[in-house]
Amino acid sequence: MRTAGLVECWFSLGLYHHWQGEEEVAQTEWVQAASLAQNYIEGDLPTLTCEDAPNYARLARKASLAAALSGQASLARTFFSYTERFSTGLVTGHEERPVDPGAVLDSMALLPIYRVYSLIRLGRLSGFHGLIFPDANSDEAVWARTDIHGLMATVEHCLAIGRREGYKVFVSETKLIPLLRVLVAVLEGRGASEEARKALITCERGIRDMADFRRIYPVVLDLKAAFPVVFTA
Structure with missing residues (x-):
């Protein structure tokens, strides 16, 4: 918990200083966040079980974005791979299936969204x-x-369950999921980059408070850097 809190702190400070135009400071803070997470996750990895894996998904996702935003492409890819596996309830990726499906299909759809995003960043859309x-x-x-597409349908089903349980409609549902759908269409050759850019702008303009800022702003920065032909042409 202490390490996760420190990673969150360094990551958020990096977002703030980037927003303020203090890029060098932001880079240093993101490097620190990624380094802390790497030491923690890879230290525990040899004894990590499938039951515990989902608990590491949030930290791995934060580390993947911190590494990507600080220009550490190889490390970011490693963390996106960790996030993809942990959010599925797997450790190595070679296990036959998740031990506890209920642990990774949460009503807020956080873990399924983490997996969808990580797979897109890894360039794995099928198979x-x-x-x-x-x-x-x-x-x-x-x-x-x-x-x-099947995983995004899973995300939407989880959110539907959440609504039945009384959860509100999250910004990820109204802004992030449509953005990812348009991006996938472009990557598959079925969509136009202009539509993806419009979806990115809509997503960014959906920031209403600090919670949205921490959730949306790093995604906007990451996608622009990862897919420049799509989002910055």
Whole structure:
């Protein structure tokens, strides 16, 4: 908990200083965040179990963005790989299936969104297994071969469950998911970059408070840097 709090602190400071135009300071803080997370995660990795993996997904995601924003592309890719596995309830990625599907299909859809985003950043849009809801009228998920579209449908199903349980509609649902859908369409050759840029602007303009700022702003910065042909042409 202490390490996760420190990583969050350095990461947020980096966002603030970048916003203020203090790029050198921001870079230093993001490097610090990624380094702390790397020491913590890789120190625990040899004994990490599938039951514990989902608890490390948030930290790995934060580290992946910190590494990416500080120009550490190789380290960022490593952390995106960790995030993808941990958010699925896997440690190595070679396990047959998640031990506890309920641990990774949360009603706020945080872990499924982490996996979708990480797979997009890794350039893996198909050829993998995932927990999906084959019956739109059932909340029983199965481990099956799927693609990025199946995982995004899983995200939306989790959010629908959350609404039934009384959760509000999250900005990730109204801004981030549509952005990722448009981006996937462009990457698959079915969409226009102009639409993706419009979706990115809409997502960024959806920032209403500090919680949105911490959630949306790093994604905007990361996508612009990762897909310059799409978002900055």
